[in-house]
Amino acid sequence: MPKKVDHEERRREIAAAVLRLVATRGVEAASLRAVAGEAGVSMGAVQHYFTTRDEMLRFALAHNNTLLAERGARLLAERQPATPRETFRLFCDLLLPFDEDSRTAARLWAGLISRACVNEPTRELAAAAYTGLTDFVVRQLSGALPDADAGRAARHLVSVIEGLRWPVLFGVYTRAQAMGILDDQFELIFRPARAR
Amino acid sequence: MPKKVDHEERRREIAAAVLRLVATRGVEAASLRAVAGEAGVSMGAVQHYFTTRDEMLRFALAHNNTLLAERGARLLAERQPATPRETFRLFCDLLLPFDEDSRTAARLWAGLISRACVNEPTRELAAAAYTGLTDFVVRQLSGALPDADAGRAARHLVSVIEGLRWPVLFGVYTRAQAMGILDDQFELIFRPARAR
């Protein structure tokens, strides 16, 4: 019938435009027209791929989560961390807004959170993102710790990292200060079991 | 001259309407008209007290921060926590979205964060809120720990609490699970110094 177009690929392209807008000017700025302009297509095209603005935003934020997961897996594969501590540092670099990439990701995360507060499907998305991240960390830790401790350690580490995201993004902590807090945390958690 | 009106008090009343809207329907919903309607005044009144929507939002979010600080001080005064652990639990109840009040506060916090990502004055506000909170906790802890440790412990505790806010709000952790994580953390930090 008509032209053959990779539907999902086009959606992802438009989603990328959404993410650029959300990261630089906030969720409110991601209007249909602005997105169309940013993506270099007509507004009709955006409407063709997303029935509603809400669906567009939800897809974009979900897409961003899979991008982040891929980035984490890639980092893990290429840096091959040998010790739990190296793995941990890798996650810090991935999740905390130290460089421009992760600062962008943090701003997107902020958009996700603010929408999740008032939009049920987005809330489910955010909840899934948190559980997914924690599970991922559990799996990374499961070699280095007994299973029972791995779960606990993962929840600890994820909590502290998450708790540092906004202070770091807003300039309350420098990278060195944040890493200091995280190092302390790491020491505490990975102290030999007998000392606990 | 004209009627005598407590200017700041009126601003706070309007800000309360803003906060109600932000908490229930998000920052975007706090339009001048909606705020006027919620506050039960005309749009002209809102404009009379705030020169711009941006200023209105900033004032409302800053106002919310002082309300939260007052609430913390009041809780501290009436519950008179004797041990660091009791103090800590008090802060958890204050900051984590366990009841409807603190869930509202968390949604407001989300609004603050998302705006802080794209609005410089709001960013400063958010940064000040984080440092203010940490300083407050340091002061609470300074009796129970040597000064050097109090700062470190405070940054730890605040980080973990902050890291649990969104998972709790989005239903990833129940109150019991969150408190379990926090208890563990508390144990780690307050373990006798010789064991470190």
Place this chain on the structure above:
DNA sequence: GCTTATACAATGCAATCGCATTGTGAAACG
């Protein structure tokens, strides 16, 4: 080659937005 389904593009529309302007009633001051 005609049909048909797709992939957009263009435009229209009612609603809403922030903000500016203007009007009015009242109260304090001279």
Place this chain on the structure above:
DNA sequence: CGTTTCACAATGCGATTGCATTGTATAAGC
């Protein structure tokens, strides 16, 4: 008692919003 000044109320305006509708170019199936 008149003037001034503040506290609003009402309305207007241009811009922008999400969404619906319509038009059209293209290309695969029969």
